[in-house]
Amino acid sequence: MIPQEIIRRKRDGDELDAAEISSFIAALAAGQLSEGQIGAFAMAVWFKGMSRTETVALTLAMADSGDRLQWADVDRPIADKHSTGGVGDNVSLMLAPIAAACGLAVPMISGRGLGHTGGTLDKLESIPGYMITPDADLFHKVVKEAGCAIIGQTGTLAPADGRLYAVRDVTATVDSIPLITASILSKKLAAGLETLVLDVKVGNGAFMADRGQAEILAQSLVEVANGAGVKTSALITDMNQPLADCAGNAVEMRNCLDFLAGRKADTRLETVVLAFAAEMLVKSGIAASSDEAEGMARRALSSGKAAEVFARMVSMLGGPADLIENPDRYLARAPVAKPVPAARSGWLAACDTRGIGVSVIDLGGGRRHPADRIDHRVGFSELLPLGTRVNAGEPIALVHAADDAAAERAVAALAAHYRITEEKPELTPVIAGLI
Structure with missing residues (x-):
């Protein structure tokens, strides 16, 4: 060669x-x-x-550049989900235990924050003792016995992707559809998946702000993954506002625990989580229809079974066994909390979602440089959804900060990220399409 x-x-x-x-x-x-x-x-x-044939070959070659996980002794369908990244997007934290409670095995290999988007691993690291890089034997054991494990990529899994991405990052070639496709899917193929569901975000808080480009990426991912032998579909979801009512690390972990306890029903977040659970269950053959699958997911939540799976996963990976019962004992709170008052009366009509993500970084909840340490305590909570009627001075969010000065800056920044109008806005649906 x-x-x-x-x-x-x-x-x-x-x-x-x-x-x-x-x-x-x-x-x-x-x-x-x-x-x-x-x-x-x-x-x-x-x-x-690259043609689809070339992109499949590139994906397979990168997947074969390191270890491939084997699940022959796990008697459940092997499934996973991947998101292209957003703000307040903590779907994976709840989805993995729900899917596991319904009969799937979910070896979920996640990443850290990228740019303005939050990272699942950063959120999990707000749990004391949680091991995001266990050895292969422990990872296998947790998936087999708990049903799911959410960890970080090891150096032996698709290592070619790591080197190629590092060069792409400094040569202005990150935004190539074939290279994005191979980067995402090579790690998923190496994880030994049988089925995969993709969350392709679109909107002002997504890497793909244009619907057409999001559909092109989703189509590429689905075609290449299926061409490589993994049954795959993609949902295109809205990222024109934070998905959850919070953005940060410990605050999103608290959101996860509230969701598993049934305290986040009838939200945009619930709609997305249940849609992905249903798609995973149908794709894997556990359920015959989306309605049947959603019913299974709801029962896993209401019965407490999903919460039990999450608790077992956390405990087996080194975290506290009583995290769900005693979150305040383990999830640190920022010393300063300040409300963000609405600048005027009217309807919350739009927001700069990317700006909200950047504001979390400014608080210390993300990285400007790879070596930066994260303050897991900081962020925003109680974010009101778009379409809410507010009065001037009414809180639209709560800032969690390390000190008063940082809190004041964040209050001003977040208020500026929202547009309030006299007319009630027409909102886009949270799930925009299925590919």
């Missing part, structure tokens, strides 16, 4: 065959390519694109 010939062919718009792609990715994983060669390949793909 001559790397520069493969780069040249892709630069010229030729279609690469599976052997060429496989050999290039194997060399990348083995450290045999320079950063210049990797960057040139990524840029050639960015400009010339």
Whole structure:
């Protein structure tokens, strides 16, 4: 294999065959390519694109660059869900135990915050003792015995993706549909999944603000995943406002516990969680229809079974066994809490969702640099949904901050992120489509 010939062919718009792609990715994983060669390949793909056949080959090659998890001794369908990222998006925390309580095995490999979006791993790290990188044997044991485990990517799982992404990040090639597709799906294939459901966000708080681009990405992910042998579908969901009524780490973990206890019913968040649970159960053959599947998910919540699964997962991964019963003992609270008053009377008509995510980072709840330490206590809670009628001075949210100065800045910033109108707004549905 001559790397520069493969780069040249892709630069010229030729279609690469599976052997060429496989050999290039194997060399990348083995450290045999320079950063210049990797960057040139990524840029050639960015400009010339890839066919579905090429993208499947790239995804499989990246999945095969490290270990592949095996679940032969687990007598449940192996399923997972992936989100393209949003603000107040803590769906995974509740979805995994609900799906497990309904009979699925969910080996969920999640990530940290990226840009303005929150990360599932950062939220879990607000739980004292929780191990986000257990060894392979413990991960397997938790999935088998508890039904689900939410952890971070190990260095042996799709390692080619890690090196390729690092180069893409500094060469302006992150936003390539084939490269995004292969990056997301290679880790999921390496996890040994049988079925996968994707949450492709669209709106001013999503990486894909345009509906058309979100559909193109969703179509690519679904076609490539199915082409690689994993039964996959995607829901396109709205991210023009935070999904939950909070944004942060410990505050979203509290939201998760409230949801599992039945205190977050009839919300946009519940609609999304139950829709994904139903899609996972139908895709995996556990339920015959979406109505049957949603009923199963609701019973898993109302019976407390989903909460029991979550508690067992947390305990087996090193967290406190009584987290659900005693959250205040373990989830730290910020020392300062200040309400955000509505600037005027009217209807909450729109918000800058990305700006809200950035404001969490400004509070210390996210990273400006990879080495930054997160303050898990800070963030926003009690965010009122769009379409709510408010009076001037009425709280539209609560800021959780490390000190008074940070709280005052966050109050001003959050108030500025919302638009209040005299007319009641027409809101877009939280689930925009299914692919």
